[in-house]
Amino acid sequence: MDEGRRLPVLAVLGAADATADEERTAEEVGAVAARHGWVVLTGGGPGVMAAACRGAVAAGGLTVGILPNARPEAGYPNRWVRIPVLTGAGAARNAFNVQSAALCVAIGGGAGTLSEIALALKAGVPVWCWRSWRLEPPEAHRQALPRAFEDREALLGALDAELRRHPAADAGA
Secondary structure, rough: OOOOOOOOOOEEEOOOOOOOHHHHHHHHHHHHHHOOOOOOEOOOOOOOHHHHHHHHHOOOEEEEEEEEOOOEEEEEEOOOEEEEEEEEOHHHHHHHHHOOEEEEEEEEEHHHHHHHHHHHHOOOEEEEOOOOOOOOOOOOHHHHHEOOOOOHHHHHHHHHHHHHHHOOHHHEE
């Protein structure tokens, strides 16, 4: 890596108790990001988080897990996290996840995922949602809506095109 260059970060958001379909999508998202030289950042646990990391590692990529706990615990970090960041911050770590990213992809998810979506929008970080929360803000705040996808191939195609426009080699400090 060149001095003064940072690798771009894609945060993959989603539940620990994900469905098989959500895990498959997360694994493919992680692989796409890794193939473009992006770091895949997750909450470091099971489900969507593990699947995204697994896909990134299989594609030769780097993964970071921002963990809610202060010490390793069951499932945290998952075995595909290459750089675990133990915070002891609980759910407050969600802010670190999204503020570290250039783009967030939310896959399914519960209230924790919803909090990450909201924190990302507040920070001005773009959010793409696949079969995730659908939000309808008041008229004055509509400029910050997430991009929603229902079709996996549409998500993966759009992600591939977006990351191709912003390759890792062009990521500035």
